[in-house]
Amino acid sequence: MMDFLTPVTWADALAVKADRPEAVPVAGGTDVMVELNFHRRRPAALLDLTRVPELAAWGRDGDVLRVGAGVSYTRLIEELGGLLPGLAAASRTVGSPQIRNRGTLGGNLGSASPAGDGHPPLLAAGAVVELASVRGTREVPVADFFTGPKRSVLAPDELIAAVLVAPADGPEQFAKIGTRNAMVIAVSSFALALHPGRRSVGTGIGSAAPTPRRAPEAEEFAAAHLPWDGPGPLDPDLARRFGELVSAAAAPIDDVRGTAAYRRHSLSVLARRTLTWAWEELCE
Amino acid sequence: MSASNLPDAEAGPGPVDVVLTINGRTHVVRIEPRVSLLDCLRDVVDLTGTKKGCNQGACGACTVWIDKRRVLACLTLAIACEGREITTIEGLAENGHLHPMQKAFLSHDAFQCGYCTPGQIMSAVALLAEGHTGDDAEIGEWMSGNLCRCAAYPNIRAAIREVRDGVPHATR
Numbered sequence: 001m002m003d004f005l006t007p008v009t010w011a012d013a014l015a016v017k018a019d020r021p022e023a024v025p026v027a028g029g030t031d032v033m034v035e036l037n038f039h040r041r042r043p044a045a046l047l048d049l050t051r052v053p054e055l056a057a058w059g060r061d062g063d064v065l066r067v068g069a070g071v072s073y074t075r076l077i078e079e080l081g082g083l084l085p086g087l088a089a090a091s092r093t094v095g096s097p098q099i100r101n102r103g104t105l106g107g108n109l110g111s112a113s114p115a116g117d118g119h120p121p122l123l124a125a126g127a128v129v130e131l132a133s134v135r136g137t138r139e140v141p142v143a144d145f146f147t148g149p150k151r152s153v154l155a156p157d158e159l160i161a162a163v164l165v166a167p168a169d170g171p172e173q174f175a176k177i178g179t180r181n182a183m184v185i186a187v188s189s190f191a192l193a194l195h196p197g198r199r200s201v202g203t204g205i206g207s208a209a210p211t212p213r214r215a216p217e218a219e220e221f222a223a224a225h226l227p228w229d230g231p232g233p234l235d236p237d238l239a240r241r242f243g244e245l246v247s248a249a250a251a252p253i254d255d256v257r258g259t260a261a262y263r264r265h266s267l268s269v270l271a272r273r274t275l276t277w278a279w280e281e282l283c284e
Numbered sequence: 285m286s287a288s289n290l291p292d293a294e295a296g297p298g299p300v301d302v303v304l305t306i307n308g309r310t311h312v313v314r315i316e317p318r319v320s321l322l323d324c325l326r327d328v329v330d331l332t333g334t335k336k337g338c339n340q341g342a343c344g345a346c347t348v349w350i351d352k353r354r355v356l357a358c359l360t361l362a363i364a365c366e367g368r369e370i371t372t373i374e375g376l377a378e379n380g381h382l383h384p385m386q387k388a389f390l391s392h393d394a395f396q397c398g399y400c401t402p403g404q405i406m407s408a409v410a411l412l413a414e415g416h417t418g419d420d421a422e423i424g425e426w427m428s429g430n431l432c433r434c435a436a437y438p439n440i441r442a443a444i445r446e447v448r449d450g451v452p453h454a455t456r
Contacts, residue, residue: 096429182428
């Protein structure tokens, strides 16, 4: 019996996960190691994914980008900042440079924290998660991936292979509330994507519901009322109403980082500001 | 750091031999697979320069380099570092001569109690290589993963500025 499993190919990784479904996958380790260090969890087996080269790659796949689950936040910022500006902006707010050198997009999804910084921009961009096992591959929209706090649709024999996401076709923004700029778990966060070509709007709410979630009514409202025909200054009432609808889509709780009331309030502000910034960017 | 809330019966796998390259030297250590690089360095290899502050990735006191990139030893499995190049604060000086950043921390009094200093210095040298030292705000932003409870931050920034301006290629 092996207890520290170190596959060096993707096929081997899937075979190992099928054989040892209880094995806990480790990528950057920034979540798993805290659980080990504080004896919150003693997995019988760890599955080290850092030596699987397929996971660390990204590239174009037709009209979308396929970003390997093992791509670090540092690389999302440095290599994908132009194509996925919303995700890069969120990545810049993750932990510290040391954390960003290790933490990965796939690890963030695997932990499935409601506060994960990578989730809102993936929701706003309409990204899809590619899950794989020896049984095959399936694609799950990010909006359907999370099932509860730290829970997802990932099956015991599955691993997260990649995220499929279209390059930004308009302004993308991300904003986050915390007690300082660095080393902060979001009290609330919000991501916005404008798609001027098809006149639609994407949203993602973080840390204000049992899972990251979209704000569909706010999306529909903004898509219907933004002055797409003659871009000019944004009506403050429109931005305010958008903020209210985003806030109404949340289902926050009181916890150590903040109250439900503060989360609702801050979300309305974040939504109003990001819409204003994104609209200004569009008009430039 | 905290008492286990798991029964002993759930103890995991036993020790295995792991080969690590630390500061250019090869070490064979016998550790459980779930031991962090931080505990391995301090308790097994006896390199205690790397400090344990929070053990959860928040303070930066355990900053080391793996393959020249700064990471947190407390959030890294030692066994996952096989085949990688690990550098700790003990590996910065060459032939008994302190690294310019170490000298600058001394000359600028960039510490009081000194506990965070090894992590600050490992981060600061990496920061120079990363090229994010344009002004104090940028230095502050990119040193934000290293806390100093004595608040020696102004002196730490001064030390970094000195090395940035005096030794352009100070990354070893």
